[in-house]
Amino acid sequence: MHIASTLGQRFSIIVGRTKWIPLIRENVIKYGFQDRLASFQAIGMGVLDFQMDPEETKRRILQAAQKAIEQDGAEVIILGCTAQSGFYQELQGVLGVPVIDSGLAALNYTEFLVNLRNEHGWYFNKKNEYQVPPREEIEAWNLSDIS
Numbered sequence: 001m002h003i004a005s006t007l008g009q010r011f012s013i014i015v016g017r018t019k020w021i022p023l024i025r026e027n028v029i030k031y032g033f034q035d036r037l038a039s040f041q042a043i044g045m046g047v048l049d050f051q052m053d054p055e056e057t058k059r060r061i062l063q064a065a066q067k068a069i070e071q072d073g074a075e076v077i078i079l080g081c082t083a084q085s086g087f088y089q090e091l092q093g094v095l096g097v098p099v100i101d102s103g104l105a106a107l108n109y110t111e112f113l114v115n116l117r118n119e120h121g122w123y124f125n126k127k128n129e130y131q132v133p134p135r136e137e138i139e140a141w142n143l144s145d146i147s
Contacts (some may be wrong), residue, residue, distance in 0.1 A: 011038060012040065014041050
């Protein structure tokens with residue numbers, strides 16, 4: 001959602017089934033992106049269904065993305081749990097808008113954060129919410145030093 005918000009004003013999230021929308025909506029609100037959300041579009045498929053007929057999966061994702069763009073005003077599409085590896089590139093070519101592969105986005109965002117720390121010394125503030133547990137707790141739980 002962070003990445004999508006830098007690439008366009010409003011995004012839509014493509015999901016497999018409508019039952020997953022409430023949980024994802026909670027995260028959209030929790031992370032403060034509700035004003036950027038154009039819509040959710042469900043393709044009516046479960047996770048196992050995605051691989052059974054890849055062409056049908058692609059057809060449904062494309063149809064949902066087109067609806068999100070044309071009817072809901074989405075400028076960026078996020079493939080929620082519907083991600084087909086590499087399919088985002090094919091979709092972008094057809095749709096003409098950025099399409100975010102959520103797995104790839106998470107990996108790239110993590111790399112970005114590591115680079116910020118390594119190159120600039122920027123990291124999570126450890127004074128309040130991200131404070132490292134006391135050494136006694138780390139030792140009592142046999143955890144490695146996470147500082």
